[in-house]
Amino acid sequence: MNSTLFNGVAGILTHQVGLDVTSNNIANANTVGYRGNEAHFKSMLSKNMGILNANSPLNNDYNHGTTTASTAIITRPGTIKASTGEFDVAMNGRGWFVVGTQKDGNYDVKNPIGQNLDQKNFYTRDGSFGRDSDGYLVNNSGYYLYGINLGKIGADGVFNASNDYDADIAGLTGSQLEPIQIPEDLYFRPNITTTLSMGFNLNRTENSKGIDEAFADIDGTIDYDAIFEQNMNAFTSGSDPIDVKVNKTFTMNVDTPNPDYDPNQPAGDDNPEFITENFTFTYGGEDEFGFNTLGELRDLVNQHSGLTLDLQRKDDGMLDGCGLVLKNETDADIKVAIGGRLGDVLGFKNVDRTFEPIEENDSSSEITGKSVIGSSLGVPTNGFSQRIFDDQGNVYTIQNQFYLKQASNGEGTDEIWEVKTSIMTADGKSYLSDNYTQSELKFSNGNVVDAPDVTVPFLTGDLTMNLGGADGRTSTSFAGNASELRKVEQDGIAAGRLSEVTITEQGFINLTFSNGASEIMGRVGTVAFVNDQGLQKVGNNMFALDAKIINGEIGIVSGPPIMGWDEENATLKFASMRHKYLEYSNVDIAEALTNLIVFQRGYSFNAKAFTTGDELIKEAIGLKR
Numbered sequence: 001m002n003s004t005l006f007n008g009v010a011g012i013l014t015h016q017v018g019l020d021v022t023s024n025n026i027a028n029a030n031t032v033g034y035r036g037n038e039a040h041f042k043s044m045l046s047k048n049m050g051i052l053n054a055n056s057p058l059n060n061d062y063n064h065g066t067t068t069a070s071t072a073i074i075t076r077p078g079t080i081k082a083s084t085g086e087f088d089v090a091m092n093g094r095g096w097f098v099v100g101t102q103k104d105g106n107y108d109v110k111n112p113i114g115q116n117l118d119q120k121n122f123y124t125r126d127g128s129f130g131r132d133s134d135g136y137l138v139n140n141s142g143y144y145l146y147g148i149n150l151g152k153i154g155a156d157g158v159f160n161a162s163n164d165y166d167a168d169i170a171g172l173t174g175s176q177l178e179p180i181q182i183p184e185d186l187y188f189r190p191n192i193t194t195t196l197s198m199g200f201n202l203n204r205t206e207n208s209k210g211i212d213e214a215f216a217d218i219d220g221t222i223d224y225d226a227i228f229e230q231n232m233n234a235f236t237s238g239s240d241p242i243d244v245k246v247n248k249t250f251t252m253n254v255d256t257p258n259p260d261y262d263p264n265q266p267a268g269d270d271n272p273e274f275i276t277e278n279f280t281f282t283y284g285g286e287d288e289f290g291f292n293t294l295g296e297l298r299d300l301v302n303q304h305s306g307l308t309l310d311l312q313r314k315d316d317g318m319l320d321g322c323g324l325v326l327k328n329e330t331d332a333d334i335k336v337a338i339g340g341r342l343g344d345v346l347g348f349k350n351v352d353r354t355f356e357p358i359e360e361n362d363s364s365s366e367i368t369g370k371s372v373i374g375s376s377l378g379v380p381t382n383g384f385s386q387r388i389f390d391d392q393g394n395v396y397t398i399q400n401q402f403y404l405k406q407a408s409n410g411e412g413t414d415e416i417w418e419v420k421t422s423i424m425t426a427d428g429k430s431y432l433s434d435n436y437t438q439s440e441l442k443f444s445n446g447n448v449v450d451a452p453d454v455t456v457p458f459l460t461g462d463l464t465m466n467l468g469g470a471d472g473r474t475s476t477s478f479a480g481n482a483s484e485l486r487k488v489e490q491d492g493i494a495a496g497r498l499s500e501v502t503i504t505e506q507g508f509i510n511l512t513f514s515n516g517a518s519e520i521m522g523r524v525g526t527v528a529f530v531n532d533q534g535l536q537k538v539g540n541n542m543f544a545l546d547a548k549i550i551n552g553e554i555g556i557v558s559g560p561p562i563m564g565w566d567e568e569n570a571t572l573k574f575a576s577m578r579h580k581y582l583e584y585s586n587v588d589i590a591e592a593l594t595n596l597i598v599f600q601r602g603y604s605f606n607a608k609a610f611t612t613g614d615e616l617i618k619e620a621i622g623l624k625r
Contacts, residue, residue, distance in 0.1 A: 003064060004613030010065030011606030014041050017068045018599035025587045026596070033126025033541045034585040035073050036592075039599075042069035072533055078125070078586035080578060087137055089127040089503050089524065090583040093575025095564045096123035098177055098525040099143035099542065103136055107146050109175040109527055109563045112545060112556075121146070122542040123527065123535065128582055135183040141540045144179035147509070147525035148172055153181065159188045159498075159511065161519050163491055168520045172508065172570040175563055177525040180509070186498035188513040190393030193458070193492025196465045199473035200384060202417060202443075203483040204404050208236040208378035210322035211311070214403050215379075218422060218431055222319055227311065227377075228295030232283055233407040234416075235294070236378040237345045245409060247341040248283040250297060254305045255335035274335065279304045283342065284409070306330050307355060312373060315364050323347070324374035327367065328355035347374030380404040384485045388423070390459055393495035393515075395426040398456070400467065405440070414450075415443040415477050419467065421456050433457055441467055443477040451475065493517050503579040506572050507565070526564030528574045534558030 018039040028034040044065035080090045091097065098107060100121040107121050122143065129137045129145050137145040150171050152160050162168060215223045233244040255274035267273045281289050281300045291297045298309040312323040324346055328334050337352035356370045382402045387395050399422050406416040420436040437457070442450035451468030469475050473487035496515030503509055507524040529535065534557030535543035546557045565572050 002613075004616065005610060007065050008606045008608075008610030008613055010044055010067060012603060012610065014066045014068055015599050015603040015606060017071070019596065019603065021071050022592050022595045022599060025585075025592045026589065029585050029587050029589055029592070031541065031585050032128050032582050033124055034078070034587065035075070035125060035541075036585065036587040037071040038074055039071055040069040041066050043067075070533070073535070074586055075532055076586050078583045080581050080583050083128075083580055083582045085128060085130065085580065085582070086501065087129040087131065087503075088580055088582050089129065090578045090581040091125060091127060091526065091575045092578055092583075093572075095526045095528045095575045096125060096543070097127060098122075098146040098527055099124055099139055100146055100179065101143060103134070103144050103179045103181075105144070105146075105179065107177040107525070109177065109525075109561050112561050122538060122544050124540075124542045125583055126541040131182065131184065135181045137180045137182065141542075143540075143542070145524065146177040147180045147507075147523050148174060148176070149178055149180060149522040150520065152519070152521050153183065153186065157183050157185060157187055159186050159513070159519075159521075161188065161191070161493070161517060163519075165520075169570050172520070172523045173565065173567045180522060180524070182498075182501060182509070182511070182521070184498070186511070186513075188493070188496035188498075188515060188517055190389060190391065190495040190515075191491060191493050192391040192461075193388035193463055193490050194461070195489075195491050196386065196388065196398065196463060197470035197487075197489045198384065198386065198400070198465075198467050198485065199469040199471070199475050199487040200382075200467075200485045201475070201481045201483055202382050202402055202477045203479050203481060204380040204407060204415075204477070205241060205479050206483050207381050208239050208241075209381045209403075211377045211379060212319050212322050214381060218433070218435060224311070228298060229293055230379070231292055231406040232294055232297065232342075233409065234379060234404040236380060237347070237375040239378065241380060241407075242342070242345055244283045244342070247345045249340035250281045250283075250301075250342040250346070251338065251340035252279045252281075252301065252305050253277070253337040253339075254279065257332070277304070280340065301326075305336050306334050307336060311377075320364075322376040322378060324377060325371050326351070326355070326374070327371040328357050331357055333357065345375070348372060380407075382483045386485075386488055386490070387426075388458070388463070388490065389492040389494050393493075395494060396432070396458075397424045397426060397428065398422070398463070398465075399424060402441070408443070408445075415446075417441045417443075417477070419454070421454065421465065423456065423458055423463075432459070439467075441475070443475075446476050446478045448475045448477075503577055505576045505578070506570065507577045508570075523565075523570075524577065526572070526575065527561035528564055529561060530559035532558065 021037050021039040025036045043063040044067045046063050080092060098121060100107065126139060129139055132138045150168060152162065154160060211227055215227050232242060235242050254277050258272050258275050261273050262271055265271045279289065281291055281297060283291060289300065291300055301307055301309040308327050308329045310325050312320045312325045314320045333354050333356055335354040338348040351372050358367055358370055383400065385397050385399045388398050389395060401420045402417045405418045408415040419439045419441060422436055423432045424430065437454060439454045441448060448468050451466060454465045456463045456465055467475060470487040470489040494515040496513030496517055498511060499514045500512040501509065503524060507526060508520050509522050509524065510518055511521050512518040534546060536546040538544045547554055548557055564574055
């Protein structure tokens, strides 16, 4: 009878714990980061009844009462919902955030015993963080969020960029954690541009400029020698490229006076007034009539006809447009007929006339009348501009103009582009140098094969530029693709202010500034445990390490904390982060309400057992009467 009373009381007390745990779960059904609990029971005592029927093969022991075995943590994930908090973050997977009470504290994941107890570090799934008055990330209880700080934020509120992603990642593999501080008014220090890389495509068929622009220096001075040294396959006639693989011949039929001509005799085959010589000049030819450059063609025309192939000029000798001109600068008339595919393309189609000599006193209009004006010559061109910066963050513009110097003929000949580089003030009104910095790019089958570093004077120093590519995007010269600037890399940047904080799936904290710069400043600290059930509940959605003597030695019941990221590549091992999301309670309401009914019924059953035992005692007392 006494056992009946004892068992009933034990059952009542134990089921009360179940009711308390379940009602607490229901109360926290919408609590951010809450980890529900499960009440587990066990029998309390046992009684050996071996003296009864000792020969029986059945065990005669029985238990007395029940008690709480544990209130285990429910480890299943909670519901993740979007949030508006700037620093809210949800953990999707296993693990815990690390928080602490001291803003100047530090926490070594690999050595938590001692320092953790002294500094009062705790673990939580509640990712609702905000900034305090000093810019530290704290939870709703004012506890500081711990993580890895790469040390880029100075005490003066200046962010010092590393521009070294690999070094940043290496720094995020460590075990030393400290409170994360991100000032609101964070200033990004500007940096002067000393290196610049560009990757692009140049299409020789898209754009062209006249030779008056293509061969002009900054001050407008024309480099006439360069014009005549230009390969013929790198010119355009009008705006169309000269395809010298098709238009490769320039023919001349030259009539020269017959020194043996007898004016007293009838002109005829036996007494010709003129002797006609036929010449065919071939682009790429290897004999005496072959040529490659405009200057070589000019020399052949002059040598074999006496005519001058020149550029159209004004009285002062300066260019008058971009056209070619054929004129007679000898003392006698010259009768010439011009043909060939190249002759036609250069604007001399159907020319068959006598060229009168240019007199010294001829006006420009008279010279024009005695000459033949050909097509306007141009050069395929492209250009890209990029902003660069001085050490104060002031903006300048570096301009690269590309002019085709030699087109590929498809037979192993490289395509060569001349590059004219200049730096201008941001308003585009003045150059920093009196001359272009000139260089060359070579392409083979559309791919860059020679792009040496170019040193460009910039303020009091030099800028090193490479036009062969940037960030894995190699420069090309494919005529089938549009001319475009694909990638730019430089070490210069303007000043900026913090504009956005983002937390990546790997827990990296990225800071984005008004100047477009974005860099990692640290990471959110996370740890995992072998035995989450060994963590001690301390309230406020937080847990602590529980150090006990285990087998005669002090040990951590949960096991020591395990770093949440890989020490080789800094990637998270047990979970991923979701910025601007929160993980809510992992309590299943349907399950909790079911448990509530079960525990309530269990409580009632044990109360009935208690009253039954009480009635039995009353019956026993009544027997004495």
